[in-house]
Amino acid sequence: MISDNAINDVCFDNNGGIVMTQREAVLERLNTLGIPYELVEHPAVFTIDEMERLGVTLDGEVVKNLFLRDAKKRRFFLVTVQKDKQVDLRRLGELLGAGRLSFASAELLEQFLGLHQGEVTPMGVLNDRDAKVEVVFDQDLEGHPRLGVHPNENTATLWMSYGDIRRVVEGNGNPFRCVRL
Numbered sequence: 001m002i003s004d005n006a007i008n009d010v011c012f013d014n015n016g017g018i019v020m021t022q023r024e025a026v027l028e029r030l031n032t033l034g035i036p037y038e039l040v041e042h043p044a045v046f047t048i049d050e051m052e053r054l055g056v057t058l059d060g061e062v063v064k065n066l067f068l069r070d071a072k073k074r075r076f077f078l079v080t081v082q083k084d085k086q087v088d089l090r091r092l093g094e095l096l097g098a099g100r101l102s103f104a105s106a107e108l109l110e111q112f113l114g115l116h117q118g119e120v121t122p123m124g125v126l127n128d129r130d131a132k133v134e135v136v137f138d139q140d141l142e143g144h145p146r147l148g149v150h151p152n153e154n155t156a157t158l159w160m161s162y163g164d165i166r167r168v169v170e171g172n173g174n175p176f177r178c179v180r181l
Helices: 022-033 049-054 089-095 108-112 122-127 162-171
Strands: 002-007 011-015 018-019 039-042 061-070 074-084 101-103 133-138 148-149 156-160 175-177
Touching: 011 061, 018 022, 018 061, 022 122, 022 162, 061 089, 061 108, 061 175, 074 108, 074 122, 089 101, 089 108, 089 175, 101 108, 122 133, 148 162
Parallel strands: 061 148, 074 133, 133 175
Antiparallel strands: 002 011, 011 018, 039 156, 061 074, 061 101, 148 156
């Protein structure tokens, strides 16, 4: 049986044995759901600029993902926007009824999404067993046929439609909102 515990990009079974990498777990979920995707491998990237230098951004709309928290650390948000878009955290906090937002720590990112800095992606919700992270997409991405996201590691890009990403998120039980940022 596969556990949702993810440590250092590896998934473990209930006895602590290695079952598959995070990427393999994401691809397995997509295949199970019948979701079409294209996987492009590349060297590890930590920023949009690095992706641009590799030419990854030429294949579709690569997105930028922010992992945020409210002031009381009770609500957590994975926010997905176009790669060049600036996000006004004060306005976003008001839109979400969350008050003041700030970036969550690396420890919280690993705790809730099983990810490290540079790997933030909507696919991280597959590690969120309790579906506590609220996923927020910029309305400008709604209906987009080809969005680039990481498969829970930054050495590849998954190309998928907005609708299919939303299916993955909602299928995991995470709240999903689309707002104009």
